[in-house]
Amino acid sequence: MPRPRPRPIRFSIDGREVEAAENLMLVDAAKHGDVEIPVFCYEPKLGHPVGACRMCLVEIEGIPKLQTACSTPVKDGMVVHTQTDRVREAQEAVVEFLLINHPLDCPVCDKGGECPLQDVTFGWGPGRSRFIEPKRHFVKPLELSPVIAIDRERCILCYRCVRFSQEVAEDYQLVLLERGAHSYVSTFDGHPYVGPFTGNIIELCPVGALTSRPYRFRARPWDIEGAASVCTLCPSQCNVELTVRDERVMRVLSRQNDEVDDGWLCDKGRFAYQAVHVDQRVTAPLLREGGELREVSWERALDHAVGALARAGARTGALAGEGTTNEEAFLLGRLLREALGSPHVDSRAAAALPAGLHRALCHPRRQATVPDLEFAHAVLVLDCEPVDDAPIIDLRIRKGVRRHGLRLAVATSRPSSLDANAALSVRFSPGAGGAFVAALAAALTGADSEELAERAGADAGSVSALAELLRAAEDEEDGRREVVIVWGERLAHGALADQTIGDLVALADALEVHQAPGAGLLELPVHANGRGMREAGLVPDAGPGLAELGPGQAGRASAQIAAGLAEGDLVALYLLHVDPLRALPDRPAWERALAGAATVIAHAPLLTDGLREHADVVFPAEAYPEKEGTVVHPDGRLQRLRPGIAHPGEVRDGWRVLAELARRLGTDLGVASAGEASAQLFAAVSFYSGLTLEQIGGRGLRWPEREQAATEFGEREAPPAPTRDRAPEHQPPTLAGAAANGALHLDSYRSLWSAPEVQASPSLAFLHPQQRAEIAPADAQRLGVRDGQRVTVCAPTNGQPAAGQEGAGAREVQATVALRHALTPGVVLLQDGLERDSANALGDPGSAVEVRPE
Amino acid sequence: MTYDPQADALPVSRPAEPGRGAAAYRIFGETLRGMKTTFGRIVEGPTTVQYPEDKAPVYPRFRGRHRLHRFEDTGLEKCVGCSLCAAACPADCIRVVAAENTPELRISAGERYAAVYEINMSRCIFCGYCEVACPFDAITMGHDYELSDYDRSDLIFTKEMLLAEPVERAPLRAAGE
Numbered sequence A: 001m002p003r004p005r006p007r008p009i010r011f012s013i014d015g016r017e018v019e020a021a022e023n024l025m026l027v028d029a030a031k032h033g034d035v036e037i038p039v040f041c042y043e044p045k046l047g048h049p050v051g052a053c054r055m056c057l058v059e060i061e062g063i064p065k066l067q068t069a070c071s072t073p074v075k076d077g078m079v080v081h082t083q084t085d086r087v088r089e090a091q092e093a094v095v096e097f098l099l100i101n102h103p104l105d106c107p108v109c110d111k112g113g114e115c116p117l118q119d120v121t122f123g124w125g126p127g128r129s130r131f132i133e134p135k136r137h138f139v140k141p142l143e144l145s146p147v148i149a150i151d152r153e154r155c156i157l158c159y160r161c162v163r164f165s166q167e168v169a170e171d172y173q174l175v176l177l178e179r180g181a182h183s184y185v186s187t188f189d190g191h192p193y194v195g196p197f198t199g200n201i202i203e204l205c206p207v208g209a210l211t212s213r214p215y216r217f218r219a220r221p222w223d224i225e226g227a228a229s230v231c232t233l234c235p236s237q238c239n240v241e242l243t244v245r246d247e248r249v250m251r252v253l254s255r256q257n258d259e260v261d262d263g264w265l266c267d268k269g270r271f272a273y274q275a276v277h278v279d280q281r282v283t284a285p286l287l288r289e290g291g292e293l294r295e296v297s298w299e300r301a302l303d304h305a306v307g308a309l310a311r312a313g314a315r316t317g318a319l320a321g322e323g324t325t326n327e328e329a330f331l332l333g334r335l336l337r338e339a340l341g342s343p344h345v346d347s348r349a350a351a352a353l354p355a356g357l358h359r360a361l362c363h364p365r366r367q368a369t370v371p372d373l374e375f376a377h378a379v380l381v382l383d384c385e386p387v388d389d390a391p392i393i394d395l396r397i398r399k400g401v402r403r404h405g406l407r408l409a410v411a412t413s414r415p416s417s418l419d420a421n422a423a424l425s426v427r428f429s430p431g432a433g434g435a436f437v438a439a440l441a442a443a444l445t446g447a448d449s450e451e452l453a454e455r456a457g458a459d460a461g462s463v464s465a466l467a468e469l470l471r472a473a474e475d476e477e478d479g480r481r482e483v484v485i486v487w488g489e490r491l492a493h494g495a496l497a498d499q500t501i502g503d504l505v506a507l508a509d510a511l512e513v514h515q516a517p518g519a520g521l522l523e524l525p526v527h528a529n530g531r532g533m534r535e536a537g538l539v540p541d542a543g544p545g546l547a548e549l550g551p552g553q554a555g556r557a558s559a560q561i562a563a564g565l566a567e568g569d570l571v572a573l574y575l576l577h578v579d580p581l582r583a584l585p586d587r588p589a590w591e592r593a594l595a596g597a598a599t600v601i602a603h604a605p606l607l608t609d610g611l612r613e614h615a616d617v618v619f620p621a622e623a624y625p626e627k628e629g630t631v632v633h634p635d636g637r638l639q640r641l642r643p644g645i646a647h648p649g650e651v652r653d654g655w656r657v658l659a660e661l662a663r664r665l666g667t668d669l670g671v672a673s674a675g676e677a678s679a680q681l682f683a684a685v686s687f688y689s690g691l692t693l694e695q696i697g698g699r700g701l702r703w704p705e706r707e708q709a710a711t712e713f714g715e716r717e718a719p720p721a722p723t724r725d726r727a728p729e730h731q732p733p734t735l736a737g738a739a740a741n742g743a744l745h746l747d748s749y750r751s752l753w754s755a756p757e758v759q760a761s762p763s764l765a766f767l768h769p770q771q772r773a774e775i776a777p778a779d780a781q782r783l784g785v786r787d788g789q790r791v792t793v794c795a796p797t798n799g800q801p802a803a804g805q806e807g808a809g810a811r812e813v814q815a816t817v818a819l820r821h822a823l824t825p826g827v828v829l830l831q832d833g834l835e836r837d838s839a840n841a842l843g844d845p846g847s848a849v850e851v852r853p854e
Numbered sequence B: 001m002t003y004d005p006q007a008d009a010l011p012v013s014r015p016a017e018p019g020r021g022a023a024a025y026r027i028f029g030e031t032l033r034g035m036k037t038t039f040g041r042i043v044e045g046p047t048t049v050q051y052p053e054d055k056a057p058v059y060p061r062f063r064g065r066h067r068l069h070r071f072e073d074t075g076l077e078k079c080v081g082c083s084l085c086a087a088a089c090p091a092d093c094i095r096v097v098a099a100e101n102t103p104e105l106r107i108s109a110g111e112r113y114a115a116v117y118e119i120n121m122s123r124c125i126f127c128g129y130c131e132v133a134c135p136f137d138a139i140t141m142g143h144d145y146e147l148s149d150y151d152r153s154d155l156i157f158t159k160e161m162l163l164a165e166p167v168e169r170a171p172l173r174a175a176g177e
């Protein structure tokens, strides 16, 4: 659906001639004439207005009754009055009416001081109520969920929260129960309102009926300061405003940026700030002494690290992850490449990709943006689950489908939460994403796709139907085709990564995404700043700016770093915001690697499993509210992180520590401030050149839109993906090696709630998942397991005792069975990224596993 | 054109020089009138207050150091920690950190109570806005004006100090006094 093109019209408001876009709601149009109309229920983010509160009544000439300005589109020549006696009388009546049952307990209400009801009553109310009758009472406050408190007496029944649940998050949990004055907001069955986006209703509620429990009574608006930053707990990189009191983050609010987040936050972003101020936070350097991590001075920790790095030299590997900023990634790359002479750096989990493919992927003509998701003709969700990988993208897609008639296609290996919204859902075998992309690309280019579809474990008919859907997604008027492909980085985790990415680029080119400005690819990386780290050069085979490396300069990718450490080729490992046991595939290999490494140096704000057991030096790392630097959104938008609070304890800036280490190793990186680090980065990355922090500003800046990018990448055509000289090698999924009964294909996903920050946040910890083995009912019957039963899922042992693998990292996990009807039979779905019993202990998606009742 | 400083000088009007008689009156007459007041007061006796042995009595509405109050019947604190006083304070010298009452630990009558309530007396300008702002009459201005100390930090009054029954050192002015 094309973006709306507003037509300017003129209308008159309070005697003023004002220009506005046609069909804008009067409330918004009035702002062009500097007229404020009070509202409660109107919130454009929620979609069509409902006119529930009647606060916005205005007089329009030619219409006998007063009209609701929030639901009356403005037309040419309209004459509107907001200051007449009739309007004023109506406004006073509505305020008086809303206050009949309102408890007016502002002094104990958390909304006090920032409450629209207070403001509107003060500005438009009668000042005195005529009602002396007793008010309606409810038990209060109740727990709507562990993070939301509801006070039903204060509710003015504006429907905002219910509309959010029904029409934005589409979880359909909140409803209004009862009738008339007895109406109240609740979930239908009284269960807690739990979901990925529930916290948004706190910000939506125009009164103090819905308040945050972690923020309860923490501060008043005049006690606090707002600090703008960017959430780096997932790749959505929502813009946030941190509420700070006494150098502590008290809550996180959305800082609406329609290009990024549309004004929503997920509950992880909204509530996981609590992990910044928990006791288990690492606030001093730790050094392993006598097998235990002990707090030491910075001097000792740095000395130890420098000694170990100097000994290891080129035999050092480095990994970065999660919210590592571009600057940190860039400096880590320099530390390794320049100070230590080691090329072994990585920030991806998959096999290395040649620089050419990286550049083909991020070519500006192939790049889709977040708003494109809303207005595209079709969106293909490919091997990812937006609600877990980048939740805000999920909301955007839902919005596109609901409001703009977007055609959604889902192609995943497991049931997707978007299936219900999709015009077409196609399943393929776990781990066969690469084969599926090849099949789809073949179908679109008219080549034979049947065999490839079979290797992908997908229905050949569905593949061609999907190709047809994408091809037919054209504008009825001008025939333009805007297709956005949202794909997860895990798509390319297999051994054939380069082939898969090549096919993906071919797929995009077959859909001619470079011809339409609103079409393209949108990658959901595994790490929050996955894209930025790559562009800063933290990949084994490309330098800063994804530049080709000279011959012989390529390093090892993460899997080979693990192998090298285990075999003794590498001796030291540097971990920046990443715990490989938790974040990377193949846990047993990493357990061997960490055990084999002579020195493991880590930066971490919280100790996770791998660090607790294996790290020799742990530098206390900043949490994102303390960071200064830049990150890159999956659509190429550079965004700035700005420190909202001071460093707790002895925490130091990441860039400072890296620069200090390099200095002690004899290389001066020439970085003495965060700004200098950014300037160096901008100078080193060709397509950032000339950028300044001021240009990025508070709203971010998309580098693919800069002229620089056009000159560098070519103005018009996107070049085809670098060709390969190999025939497709995708193998059909097999269960070879597994015992005949009980063998299933492993599939895995990383839940939104698996982050260590969620685990450490007191009021979110209840969401941190336990391992579940989701299987289809037919399989459960065959295996003789019930829902809720504890089972052991293990990699096939070929008749050897299950312990295998010389003790280190037994390939088995404990899980609780959950039956799932939508799941393809023959598959067991487990979670990744957990502290214990994580699916990465078993193998990659697609490998064979056995399920054994305990 | 040359500048003539005389050109824009304003004429000053002076009263006529007083005559001899008037001058004599000024010197003696007015002085005697003043002396009359002085001698008139001398018979009233000295009014110097021998502070600190004696203290000047204050009016009932005198704004001295604050007091926080409890309900007399239940003993619960009246303050609910709403921070309105802190918002009203022009000297920004009140700090309130609120917390939630639980059934086991009930401090105030409302849902919340002031876990921390501090007034920095060295900053306070005794305007009384906090008293006006308080919706629960929890804070009032007392009569105590003896607020000096040896250490600035001792002038930060905590909730316990403000709640405690103060030693009434300043006498109240009696009616008609």
Ligand code: SF4
Pocket: A154, A155, A156, A157, A158, A159, A160, A161, A162, A185, A204, A205, A206, A207, A209, A210
């Ligand atoms: S709880 Fe708040 S948002 Fe929901 S209907 Fe009531 S007033 Fe509106």
Ligand code: SF4
Pocket: A231, A232, A233, A234, A235, A236, A237, A238, A265, A266, A267, A268, A269, A270, A390, A391, A392
């Ligand atoms: S969606 Fe991601 S970036 Fe946005 S608030 Fe949640 S965790 Fe943060």
Ligand code: SF4
Pocket: B085, B088, B089, B090, B091, B092, B093, B094, B119, B123, B124, B125, B126, B127, B128, B129, B130, B131
């Ligand atoms: S008397 Fe005035 S200056 Fe002193 S604490 Fe109260 S409001 Fe602040």
Ligand code: SF4
Pocket: A107, B078, B079, B080, B081, B082, B083, B084, B085, B086, B096, B114, B133, B134, B135, B136, B137, B138, B139
């Ligand atoms: S003294 Fe009064 S105004 Fe101040 S926090 Fe307590 S209740 Fe609120």
Ligand code: FES
Pocket: A038, A039, A040, A041, A042, A050, A051, A052, A053, A054, A055, A056, A057, A068, A069, A070, A071
């Ligand atoms: S804002 Fe228009 S009816 Fe509520």
